[in-house]
Amino acid sequence: MTRYVSSCFITLVVLFLWRVEDIADACRCLPQHPQQAFCNAEIVIRAKVVGKKAVSNAIKYDIEQIKMFKGCDQVIHAIFTYTTSCSVTLEINKEYLFTGKLKTGRMSITLCGYNPPWEDLSAAQKNSLTHRYQSGCDCKIIHCTSLPCPISTSDTCLWTYLGTDNGQNLACIKRQDGSCAWYKGIGLPKK
Structure with a gap:
């Protein structure tokens, strides 16, 4: 009987350790007020999503920028969300408010950002x-x-x-x- 209990215990430990990586990759975000998201972002725009494409370790959403609220002088044509547990899923032909970062000329967003549909x-x-x-x-x-x-x-x-x-x-x-x-x-x- 002790051999059975011991093997069950070892199996449980292995299963737990196997899931620790998934748990560690979970996206953890603190709630933030819309103003905090605005102030912390490098770029804040209103845009319509017009296309989607998988590229390398990211999803590239093609957009039509409608208005720039904060950021640089350039028009943003695409938004990237990296394929992690914090990636964002967007709907095609829907307008959103995007708050994000600009890295090497690319705007990126995460689930921890503030990216609600414009209508909301x-x-x-x-x-x-x-x-x-x-x-x-x-x-x-x-x-x-x-x-x-x-x-x-x-x-x-x-x-x-x-x-x-x-x-x-x-x-x-x-x-x-x-x-x-x-x-x-x-x-x-x-x-």
Whole structure:
């Protein structure tokens, strides 16, 4: 009986170690506010996906750029997502907001980025792309999952999931006194 138990134990260990590589490759992303994604990205564009092709260790999506919100002066014609557990799957003939990095002239995106379909963005989010997010890139957005969450500095906005839109429609912008506050789109943020 002990030989049977021992062989079962060894089999379980081998199976576990075999799966550790898959677990280690899992994509882990912390939730980020749309403004954080905007500020952390090198390039932010609105584009329509028009084609897809596998190239080397990546998927190349051909796009038609509609608008550049942040980035370089060049028009982006393709977006790459590398074939890892963090690769992004996009639909052909659909418009997206892409936040990504520029490496050797190629825009790349990952699952940890913020790349929602354009139609899923609210009017407030679309407005903030051109009018609010950039002005708040000097502010820090602290993600809080349970209260209380103390703010240690005045250049911080506390982001909680309280409320119906989870704060997705707010922008954290710098006020005249140098402090940061959430902006709802009506007047300037108050102290």
